[in-house]
Amino acid sequence: MKDVRDALMIARDSNGKLVRRPMSPHLQVYRWPISMALSILHRVSGVALGVGTLMLTWWLVAAASSDNVFDRAQWFMGSALGLLLLFGWSVALIFHFFSGIRHLFWDAGQGFDNPTYNTTGWAVVIATGVCSVLVWVVGLAVW
Amino acid sequence: MSGTPHIDMLRSPLGRARGLGSARAGSHHWWAQRLTAVALVPLTLWFIFSVIHLSGASHDRVIDWLSSPWTLAPMLALIVATFHHLQLGLQVVIEDYVHDERFKMPSIMLIKGLSVILALVCIVSVLKIGL
Numbered sequence: 001m002k003d004v005r006d007a008l009m010i011a012r013d014s015n016g017k018l019v020r021r022p023m024s025p026h027l028q029v030y031r032w033p034i035s036m037a038l039s040i041l042h043r044v045s046g047v048a049l050g051v052g053t054l055m056l057t058w059w060l061v062a063a064a065s066s067d068n069v070f071d072r073a074q075w076f077m078g079s080a081l082g083l084l085l086l087f088g089w090s091v092a093l094i095f096h097f098f099s100g101i102r103h104l105f106w107d108a109g110q111g112f113d114n115p116t117y118n119t120t121g122w123a124v125v126i127a128t129g130v131c132s133v134l135v136w137v138v139g140l141a142v143w
Numbered sequence: 144m145s146g147t148p149h150i151d152m153l154r155s156p157l158g159r160a161r162g163l164g165s166a167r168a169g170s171h172h173w174w175a176q177r178l179t180a181v182a183l184v185p186l187t188l189w190f191i192f193s194v195i196h197l198s199g200a201s202h203d204r205v206i207d208w209l210s211s212p213w214t215l216a217p218m219l220a221l222i223v224a225t226f227h228h229l230q231l232g233l234q235v236v237i238e239d240y241v242h243d244e245r246f247k248m249p250s251i252m253l254i255k256g257l258s259v260i261l262a263l264v265c266i267v268s269v270l271k272i273g274l
Binding site for chain 1: 177180181183184187191194195196198199202205206209225226229232233236254261264265267268269271272
């Protein structure tokens with residue numbers, strides 16, 4: 001024990017053995033409700049998009065350089081790995097976009113009751129799926 | 144006063160109304176993140192449509208596209224809003240998960256510095272093409 005507050009975290013289990021009490025919230029025993037999964041996904045997608053800005057930066061720098069450099073960047077984005085990264089980036093962006101709008105409604109004090117929570121949560125998932133497919137179908141058709 | 148909801152605290156009504164807290168920054172971080180989020184709603188939509196429109200485009204077409212003030216201005220707005228929003232969000236993530244003070248402040252400085260540098264690189268590139 002490094003901290004006196006730790007004393008509250010020590011208890012005995014049914015066999016009388018000293019154990020450390022589990023922390024709340026008990027993430028490992030919860031059935032994951034949709035809002036919990038989406039909340040963590042909002043963070044994960046945000047961090048992923050942060051990494052994705054490197055790709056945006058590279059593309060803009062390449063566009064500001066020569067034809068040669070730009071062609072190389074375009075070639076990479078069109079390669080299997082490039083397309084996979086772009087796909088992940090687009091799904092993260094679309095998800096973060098819809099989930100972010102859901103957050104903005106909460107900030108305005110709307111949609112806090114449980115049924116609305118679940119409905120808007122699934123709406124975000126469905127909108128992300130539909131829009132991701134749509135973006136790629138149209139994108140590949142233009143390409 | 145009875146009937147009106149209120150919280151008893153050792154703080155003057157003026158201090159509560161200002162809501163700045165001990166760091167004198169108050170809700171600024173929260174508000175800046177919301178403001179950039181709202182700005183990014185139309186900007187992101189515009190960017191996604193533009194990227195689809197430009198998929199497989201030649202260098203000349205991209206330069207042509209960025210040379211219009213109607214593209215350059217929203218592009219600059221997108222860059223500023225994106226990196227500002229990113230830096231604010233990553234700061235909160237670090238504050239939530241990194242509890243060791245020796246790593247916390249340096250990590251926050253690092254992501255803020257990187258965000259500024261990347262944003263400047265993007266801005267310079269875009270201006271080099273568009274101006």
